[in-house]
Amino acid sequence: MACNDQVNVGLGLSCSTEITYDMVLEDPNNPALCWPVGPSAYAVEVYGPNGQVLPTSPFVTEAELNILLPVKVRHLASGNVCWSNVWVQDLRLPQLLCPPDTTLPCTAAADTAFTGWPQIIECSDFDISFFDITTLEGCQNPSGILTRTWTAVDAYGNASSCSQQIAFALPHTDSIVFPPDRNDLEAPALQCPNPDLSPDSTGRPTIGGLPIEPGNSFCHVAVSYSDQVFSPCAGETLVLRTWTLIEWCGGTVTTHVQRIRVRDETPPVVDCPPDLSAGTDGSDDCSGSVFLPPVAAEDECSDSITVKIVTPAGVLFSNGGWVSGLPPGQHPIRYEVSDACGNTSICEQTLTITDDDVPVMVCDYLTVVGLNNLG
Structure with missing residues (x-):
């Protein structure tokens, strides 16, 4: 043996x-x-x-x-x-089973997240890679075919390959979906300040839920747009975006208007003046006069800001000013600050009027006194 x-x-x-x-x-x-x-x-x-x-x-x-x-x-x-x-x-070649052939919308990327990975049976460590060859089919359906060849190589140099075909469907007019209006009806409006009006933010026409990107080789669709811009007030904008699509294979031209609204719903930021105290001004009616200081205000969307000051003695339509005829006591002062689109912030201060006039005695110049029967 x-x-x-x-x-x-x-x-x-x-x-x-x-x-x-x-x-x-x-x-x-x-x-x-x-x-x-x-x-x-x-x-x-x-x-x-x-x-x-x-x-x-x-x-x-x-x-x-x-x-x-x-x-x-x-x-x-x-x-x-x-x-x-x-x-x-390890003498065996890696066992490689390619993902199934598939058809994607013409807008889709041939990403492995959509097309899949092969199944591999291998006893040692391995590397896997792929390369693509694209064939354009013009106006046929599918409009293009991508052949993806997968290769697995193990740690000992054993290699095997398999191929997968990914087809891209030629689109039809009915499959094109335009972006929704951004006007709080179909989709939320944009907000001032700094709204992003680009199609990357507001949407592009899509096929199969994916945007038609410029230079797409499989869709045979040309896309362009033009904007008309209306501004009813500083900070608010209405954009009428007209999309134009041309299907090269059928010659069909389609237009669609997308409404994009930019809203200014943010009131100015106000820094209210501190409470004030003043004395009476020596007038006969024992009242006081005081200069109300201006309010500090900022607005991100509008350069035009108006201020109204409401007092017990009347209304000032200016940012600060004199007010008179206020009796002694505490008085609420309300500042109403509005931007060009009517958004308003309100702040209040307290004005205290103190009676600090010295009393004045007034004597009669001539006094007549009558005597009774007792003298």
């Missing part, structure tokens, strides 16, 4: 291989050497580099790739033993 010095074995489909007696013995089924013969007549043990029997013995797995393993074969009836070495290799 003799063993081969070394046996090279490759892993199977399950990434494991059983080491059998007839792989290791030089003349495994010669009854003149050992009797009985056959699989049940021998015991095979595979050892790891640490000298211990492998937990998977007599099977070797991808964990033992490129490792020389001692193998002991024992004839059960006679007790004879011989030793060999097994070199475990």
